Amino acid sequence: KKLMLQFTNFGKPTVVVADGNYENRNELLLDHQYNGVMLDLAQAKNTLERVFELWGRPVNLRTIVKEFDDHDIEVARRRDSEPEPTERGRLVRFDGMEFTEEDLDWEEVEHLAATEVDYDTKPEEWLA
Numbered sequence: 001k002k003l004m005l006q007f008t009n010f011g012k013p014t015v016v017v018a019d020g021n022y023e024n025r026n027e028l029l030l031d032h033q034y035n036g037v038m039l040d041l042a043q044a045k046n047t048l049e050r051v052f053e054l055w056g057r058p059v060n061l062r063t064i065v066k067e068f069d070d071h072d073i074e075v076a077r078r079r080d081s082e083p084e085p086t087e088r089g090r091l092v093r094f095d096g097m098e099f100t101e102e103d104l105d106w107e108e109v110e111h112l113a114a115t116e117v118d119y120d121t122k123p124e125e126w127l128a
Contacts, residue, residue, distance in 0.1 A: 013039055018062070028055050032063035035114045039063050041092065048094040058095040064109050065090045087113070 014033040022029035028051065032039055044061060051059045066085035076083035089104030089112075 013037070015061070022060055025058070027058045027060055030059065030061045031112055032061060033114070034064040034109075034112045038066050041065075044092060045094065045099055048092065048099070052094050052096055058093060061092045062104065062109055062112065063090055063092070064088065064112055 015030050016033065017028065018031040019029040021027070030051075044063070048059045048061060064087050066087055068083050068085050072083045089106055089109030091102050091104050093100045
């Protein structure tokens with residue numbers, strides 16, 4: 001399933017504009033529509049820099065990240081299995097000078113997680 005998801009939408013994540021006046025500061029808020037595959041945060045940061053150049057104001061990105069507990073990794077290694085990650089909300093912000101990251105409560109990102117995945121997803125413009 002993970003491999004199939006990486007090729008859905010040609011392996012590109014789906015990111016949508018959530019708010020053009022985030023926290024009433026004329027900042028852009030983007031949401032990553034999380035399908036179980038984490039964003040490459042290094043690439044996401046490069047993209048936020050480019051979006052900042054276009055927007056001219058700070059840019060924020062909400063996403064879901066997977067974290068692994070060291071103990072769980074060790075137990076999985078001993079059992080020759082995959083460790084179970086913990087999914088957490090994350091906000092990545094670029095203000096034109098620096099990046100900041102902060103953890104978000106699950107309630108703030110819960111809507112980003114796919115409840116079911118369609119492996120036959122095609123870009124909407126193909127369907128028009």
